[in-house]
Amino acid sequence: MTAGFLSQYGGEIAELTIEHLWLTGAAMLFAAAIAIPAGIWLTRSPRWAKPVIAIANILQTIPSLAMFGFLLPLPWLGERAARIAIVALTAYALLPILRNTYAGIRGIDPAVVEVAQALGLTGRQRLFKVELPLAASFILAGLRTATVTCVGIATIAAAVGAGGLGELIFRGVASVDNRLVLAGAIPAALLALAADGGLGLLERWFQPPTK
Amino acid sequence: MSAAIEFRELSFVTPQGRVLLDKISLALEDGTTTAILGRSGSGKTTLLRTVNRMVEPSGGEVLVHGESTRAANLIALRRGIGYVIQETGLFPHFTVERNVGLVPEIEGAPRAGRVQRSHDLLATVGLDPASFARRYPHQLSGGQRQRVGLARALAAEPGILLMDEPFGALDPLTRAEMQDMLRRLLARLKKTVLLVTHDLDEALYLADRIVLLSEGRLVTDLAASEFLHAPQSEVQSYIRAFHRGERSAEEGIAASSASTGGEN
Numbered sequence: 001m002t003a004g005f006l007s008q009y010g011g012e013i014a015e016l017t018i019e020h021l022w023l024t025g026a027a028m029l030f031a032a033a034i035a036i037p038a039g040i041w042l043t044r045s046p047r048w049a050k051p052v053i054a055i056a057n058i059l060q061t062i063p064s065l066a067m068f069g070f071l072l073p074l075p076w077l078g079e080r081a082a083r084i085a086i087v088a089l090t091a092y093a094l095l096p097i098l099r100n101t102y103a104g105i106r107g108i109d110p111a112v113v114e115v116a117q118a119l120g121l122t123g124r125q126r127l128f129k130v131e132l133p134l135a136a137s138f139i140l141a142g143l144r145t146a147t148v149t150c151v152g153i154a155t156i157a158a159a160v161g162a163g164g165l166g167e168l169i170f171r172g173v174a175s176v177d178n179r180l181v182l183a184g185a186i187p188a189a190l191l192a193l194a195a196d197g198g199l200g201l202l203e204r205w206f207q208p209p210t211k
Numbered sequence: 212m213s214a215a216i217e218f219r220e221l222s223f224v225t226p227q228g229r230v231l232l233d234k235i236s237l238a239l240e241d242g243t244t245t246a247i248l249g250r251s252g253s254g255k256t257t258l259l260r261t262v263n264r265m266v267e268p269s270g271g272e273v274l275v276h277g278e279s280t281r282a283a284n285l286i287a288l289r290r291g292i293g294y295v296i297q298e299t300g301l302f303p304h305f306t307v308e309r310n311v312g313l314v315p316e317i318e319g320a321p322r323a324g325r326v327q328r329s330h331d332l333l334a335t336v337g338l339d340p341a342s343f344a345r346r347y348p349h350q351l352s353g354g355q356r357q358r359v360g361l362a363r364a365l366a367a368e369p370g371i372l373l374m375d376e377p378f379g380a381l382d383p384l385t386r387a388e389m390q391d392m393l394r395r396l397l398a399r400l401k402k403t404v405l406l407v408t409h410d411l412d413e414a415l416y417l418a419d420r421i422v423l424l425s426e427g428r429l430v431t432d433l434a435a436s437e438f439l440h441a442p443q444s445e446v447q448s449y450i451r452a453f454h455r456g457e458r459s460a461e462e463g464i465a466a467s468s469a470s471t472g473g474e475n
Contacts, residue, residue: 109298109300111296111299112301112302112303113300114265115294115296115300115301116300117265117289118289119290119294119313119314119367120285120286120287120289120290120317120367121313121317122286122317129302129313130302133304134302134303208303208304209303209304209347210303
């Protein structure tokens with residue numbers, strides 16, 4: 001029975017898993033490309049930190065189904081479901097990455113930053129030699145939170161036809177077939193766990209040496 | 212003799228309107244050590260930090276080697292001035308060797324030369340490169356960290372060293388060792404040093420001149436040998452405050468030997 005189910009749906013599960021990974025991965029790249037530079041900029045202009053983080057916060061409170069719905073009628077975005085999904089997931093991923101980049105750099109021992117300035121490091125040298133290496137594990141922790149959240153939210157993207165493992169879940173719910181629901185939910189959970197574990201390892205790798 | 216650092220009517224007022232430095236004029240001769248004494252909040256650290264423009268003065272100017280720091284290129288100015296602070300500010304993710312060699316590194320010095328220079332500097336500050344070069348800051352004691360901080364400040368061969376309470380967090384014995392090391396090093400290297408300290412003994416031991424600040428004003432600027440005999444009441448109360456414990460202990464001995472008098 002189980003073997004029969006897997007031989008029937010195995011190929012589709014694999015395909016949808018890859019699609020799921022692609023949606024989440026693309027969103028993570030976009031979110032990191034926006035939120036890490038934005039977080040760095042906020043450390044340079046801290047008076048903007050509150051309002052900008054508040055906006056990212058509000059984005060995150062929008063219910064995910066509503067978010068996908070809001071994006072549906074937009075011109076270029078609405079044409080392709082995958083675009084909607086990636087934009088929505090990016091929006092959700094911004095806050096944890098932004099917040100951790102900002103807090104990670106602001107949390108560096110002020111004496112270290114002061115000496116970096118006093119030794120005559122340029123702004124860029126200070127960022128790349130001192131601040132980013134010391135904040136890296138923090139930034140990765142934000143990326144990890146964002147990824148785990150988005151792997152989960154990406155299942156809802158199937159509601160607008162963007163595919164991913166949510167498709168099996170929605171079909172299973174519609175046809176009252178628990179096996180189909182699990183066929184979507186279990187790989188999604190495993191993906192989340194794998195992302196959590198993998199990024200967690202990377203995070204520890206970047207931890208600056210201390211006692 | 213030419214002045215390596217000159218303060219001209221230098222003032223600093225906080226955005227809240229508090230006057231931290233009030234028209235300080237002072238010249239530090241090339242190759243000499245000047246200690247700045249004063250209470251916490253007297254403006255010592257602020258004065259020191261105007262030299263490498265970590266603080267921008269509100270009025271007056273600072274000349275370094277005869278040129279106004281206002282006109283200078285900020286990065287070049289800072290690389291030509293060593294900076295040592297009590298908290299050390301060592302980069303926790305770099306080895307001792309890389310901490311010391313960071314300024315040569317960003318100036319593009321080849322790796323082999325940098326490593327050699329770091330090792331030489333570590334030896335200069337009394338750390339054996341063979342056992343310390345590859346360690347990380349958290350694996351060092353407070354005194355060792357301070358030595359690394361000093362080696363790093365010397366790496367770009369600056370003519371000027373700014374030292375803000377460099378040994379303030381160390382126990383008295385370690386502090387004395389560090390003072391000995393610094394004194395020998397300065398006798399050899401001939402740097403112009405501006406040393407902020409609370410410690411009168413440290414000032415007397417290391418400095419050629421002693422400056423006393425009080426509430427942002429310059430009270431005295433004297434040769435170290437004249438400082439103890441300066442007539443100003445601020446100077447005398449500073450000296451009295453510093454030697455209280457010693458005097459009290461001696462008076463205690465005197466009192467107890469008086470009360471048990473006649474024994475010998």
